[in-house]
Amino acid sequence: MDIRFEEVGYTYQPGTPFQSRALHDINLTIKDSSFTAIVGHTGSGKSTVLQHLNALKKPTSGQVTIGDRVITNFSENKGLKSLRKKVGIVFQFPEAQLFEETVGKDIAFGPKNFGLSEEEGLEKARELLPLVGLDETFMERSPFDLSGGQMRRVAIAGVLALEPEVLVLDEPTAGLDPQGRKEIMDMFYTLYKEQGLTVVLVTHQMDDVATYADHMIVLEKGTVMKEGHPRELFKEAGWLSSMQLGVPSTVRFAHELEEKFEWIFDPLPLTTDELAQQMKDKLASKAGEGL
Incomplete structure (x- = not known):
């Protein structure tokens, strides 16, 4: 299921002294089965775009097409609930939304709200726990007795319980240590590859991108400045810096090596494995030249 923005604008409190334009002339497409990262510094419009992805907000101008459903400023709210099932949003610090007395009941709450019986909802919760790295022993535990990372996994399972086609992640690793961040992101990537989910990641973490x-x-000042494959955009380190954005640590190190040793990395390495392999190849080539 594609999501498409066409000339989308959004203004908060229009027609009042507090009117504020958050988005203008947004044109973008989230393709089915893609893993798309949306980046931009604070105030660039990321959160407002995110809330248009499942019609939590309707555009002031232009239109958002979610699958076969077109959303404009004049769209009726009736029927939008079904979109919330297709496009699940994991908000920042989702563990703050937990409220049920057991993990199983918390995960089952969404499915019950969409018509499943309590027994069916609990069975779905039991099936989902392994997907988020938890086992069946968590079913009867209170979510408030868990660690922060475990609580986050339960909250994520509650979103997955609705069987969304698109999973939107709003700074999903905020507040986690490096190991916890990697575990959560690896989990999302596994869901993307094995469950066929479309994933939209809103983040400041360029290494994750x-x-x-x-x-x-x-995004910058409420509109799309550039888009493309991360490998192409991260070549423009100076431009990203002008947008108050950084580059991944691997890319930064590769640029430093290029300047110091006049090496040329092609393609630009995005991960430590890619960088290590290219460095190994270059050092082997240099050793060969010295023989």
């Missing part, structure tokens, strides 16, 4: 995304959209 480099490692996982196959498409990257850069």
